[in-house]
Amino acid sequence: MSTTTILDGEDVSWFRDGPSLPAAARGAAAALARRLGLSSHRAAEVALAVTEAATNVQRHAVDGALLLRVVRDAGEAGVEFLTVDSGPGMRDVPASLADGTSSAGTLGIGLGAVSRLADHFDLHSVPGRGTVMTAQFWPRAVDGRVVVATPGASPAAGVTRPISGESVSGDAWAVRTAADGGHRPVVLVMLCDGLGHGPLAARASQAAVKAFHSTLDLSPAGILNAVHLALRETRGGAVAVARIEPDAGRLLYCGIGNVSGFLVTGDGRRALLSAPGIVGAHMRRLRTFEEQLPDHGALVMHSDGLTERWDPRSLPGLLHHSPLVMAGQLLREAGVRRDDASVVVVKGAW
Numbered sequence: 486m487s488t489t490t491i492l493d494g495e496d497v498s499w500f501r502d503g504p505s506l507p508a509a510a511r512g513a514a515a516a517l518a519r520r521l522g523l524s525s526h527r528a529a530e531v532a533l534a535v536t537e538a539a540t541n542v543q544r545h546a547v548d549g550a551l552l553l554r555v556v557r558d559a560g561e562a563g564v565e566f567l568t569v570d571s572g573p574g575m576r577d578v579p580a581s582l583a584d585g586t587s588s589a590g591t592l593g594i595g596l597g598a599v600s601r602l603a604d605h606f607d608l609h610s611v612p613g614r615g616t617v618m619t620a621q622f623w624p625r626a627v628d629g630r631v632v633v634a635t636p637g638a639s640p641a642a643g644v645t646r647p648i649s650g651e652s653v654s655g656d657a658w659a660v661r662t663a664a665d666g667g668h669r670p671v672v673l674v675m676l677c678d679g680l681g682h683g684p685l686a687a688r689a690s691q692a693a694v695k696a697f698h699s700t701l702d703l704s705p706a707g708i709l710n711a712v713h714l715a716l717r718e719t720r721g722g723a724v725a726v727a728r729i730e731p732d733a734g735r736l737l738y739c740g741i742g743n744v745s746g747f748l749v750t751g752d753g754r755r756a757l758l759s760a761p762g763i764v765g766a767h768m769r770r771l772r773t774f775e776e777q778l779p780d781h782g783a784l785v786m787h788s789d790g791l792t793e794r795w796d797p798r799s800l801p802g803l804l805h806h807s808p809l810v811m812a813g814q815l816l817r818e819a820g821v822r823r824d825d826a827s828v829v830v831v832k833g834a835w
Contacts, residue, residue: 502549510539521562534599546570563623575610605637607807617813642809643829655679655686656827672729678788679722689719705739706771716765724764731835739773750782783832790826791819
């Protein structure tokens with residue numbers, strides 16, 4: 486299982502739609518690629534691809550944005566971008582990716598060339614609703630090979646977006662893999678929504694992430710108790726923890742506060758239950774719920790920065806795409822600007 490990780494803080498930047506989007510995104514992408522040690526040629530390719538993607542958002546999107554961040558795998562660092570927009574969408578994605586197809590005013594390389602420059606590329610579009618696109622760029626060896634064995638293969642990915650006017654998000658998510666007492670693999674997922682927003686909320690959510698990664702108790706309730714202790718010196722938050730057991734075909738879920746969890750299939754979704762309370766302050770007796778893992782399904786967890794008024798059946802083909810594209814589409818579909826927003830998706834782990 487891939488162990489690709491995403492770093493927060495200075496390694497994550499959101500760029501909002503506007504006339505300066507392409508130039509700002511290009512400069513940031515080139516600087517980030519150089520800082521990570523990518524060759525000058527590879528850094529130029531990253532900047533070119535990001536500019537094409539950003540220009541498409543700037544020209545055609547409604548409420549579009551581009552996320553730029555660092556990803557790490559097996560000691561290597563790469564650049565990842567995600568574009569999210571509520572524009573007209575694409576009625577024929579394969580045609581849009583064909584050579585020679587480029588929107589007026591772009592650099593003219595086309596999205597097909599962007600997909601070839603990237604080491605991992607994924608795009609999902611719903612006509613009349615919007616488009617989400619993601620790409621990863623990793624260093625290359627002397628012979629041109631990608632240094633990462635399977636780019637984009639991680640079964641878990643997520644995204645956080647701060648409330649309008651803030652530079653940091655008070656939400657955070659984390660994923661870890663481990664072996665239980667019987668040496669069977671399990672996947673653990675946590676999402677924390679720090680109370681309020683801004684730096685103090687971020688302090689709470691980052692304390693939750695640290696406790697999640699350090700605790701030796703691999704049960705959802707045990708992890709939640711460890712997070713509760715870690716958040717006592719913060720303003721607290723809403724937290725949910727999921728434990729995926731692929732060999733047993735089951736999911737264990739325990740949550741406090743308004744973090745939403747769902748098991749999603751092509752036929753719809755099944756809600757996971759959380760109890761009222763504030764982790765770090767007022768936490769009731771914990772209760773863990775068990776669910777059967779659905780075939781060809783996904784786990785979705787999100788903060789209340791997304792409404793629950795989304796339906797996977799209105800996003801045809803979404804489950805065939807990467808966890809990050811799924812997370813981006815749900816953020817586009819249900820995200821609100823008046824609160825921090827976060828969503829994490831696990832797919833392909835069972």
